Amino acid sequence: MAQVIKDSEDKNNKGLRGKLNKVVLAYSGGLDTSVIVPWLRENYGCQVVCFTADVGQGINELEGLEKKAKASGACQLVVKDLKEEFVKDYIFPCLRAGAIYERKYLLGTSMARPVIAKAMVDVANEVGADAVAHGCTGKGNDQVRFELTFFALNPQLNIVAPWREWDITGREDALEYAKKHNVPVPVTKKSIYSRDGNLWHLSHEGDILEDPANEPKKDMYMLTVDPEDAPNEPEYVEIGFVSGLPVSVNGKELSPASLLTELNHIGGRHGVGRVDMVENRLVGMKSRGVYETPGGTILFTAARELESLTLDRETMQVKDSLALKYAELVYAGRWFDSLRESMDAFMEKITETTTGSVTVKLYKGSVTVTSRKSPNSLYRQDISSFESGDIYDQADAAGFIRLYGLPMRVRAMLEKGI
16 A cells, blocks of 8 residues: 555545545556546545556557546646667667576566656656556566666655555456446457567467467467468578667668567568467466567577677676576566666676677578677687687697596596595
8 A cells, every 4th residue: 555645734635545646657548547547536635647658569559548548537648758768778788688587588578667667757756746656466577567666766756556455356346436437438349368568579468378288379469470371481681789789680770669660570570589488477476478579589589699709608608697687687677776787787898899790580480590790709710610720739639638627537536446
């Protein structure tokens, strides 16, 4: 429950649960957030400012939002285009770090929540709000991601999480509450799946997916064609990188959001980037989800391949070990944790020389690397070639092997009594 601000001078406007002056609500225009608007006014006697972030979820998701918000009782709707910030300051650092959660998940929802929550804190400051609210359930990860960001950026803000407070337990209860408070119910058809979309990915949960034994239906996917129906001819794509970050596609320099959008289109038509996994949620339960991340899958494949040229063995091993922790922090909502920020400085430093290009071949759901080039490559053909011996004298290997294997040799001598 929110920490309620007492207002002795305005007791008449006090809600059922206390008094807040103005609340910034993370707003989508769907049934849940439409109902939250009058619920906040009734329970906290406050003005409600609805906030919507454009993180690439699609223009259809943004149409008519102001009319919906005000019809629900909001005093204002604020919409911010965060697409470039999202890709540049959140997605690309995770890409550079090689952050993948539990072997498969490319953190699409996890990265989007802190950029949205940060913008909510900014809006709260701009409109003079004393609280923020979200429509996350008490069973999921997103409540943690939003609230840890609020804590980190403005610990004085009150936080209201209606799903942890109210008596509404499902869609029918929400519809009844909307009718009682004259809230126009969105007429869009409710999907049988719970989906979250942004410029990086689209996730699917619920319905038949709740049983891990069930294969997803073919018509569930929205960003990628079925690999069986993808073109019969492969497509080659060249990705250019500077210091570990992608900057171009097929020689054309693009902004971060434009680059990702282009790769989403290319990868989507070849059925690239589908992941079906059972993951461990932060709150302790396992959940099954299906993700579509076409452009992200291409970028991760290319970035990792370029590092094979530019990173030495020890650096790569340390980077891979830290990438696991990095992914865990992002998944757990600790984007603004000093540990993640420190690790990010390390990732930025070691990828300073990761500049070059990688060409991949896309074919029926697969991404195959066909070429990698870097002006900072540590690969030397004159050293690795079997035809040359000027720099590497093969006779030197004998002494190296004797020293490298000495511990094993000593143990064997002990066991055999030599």
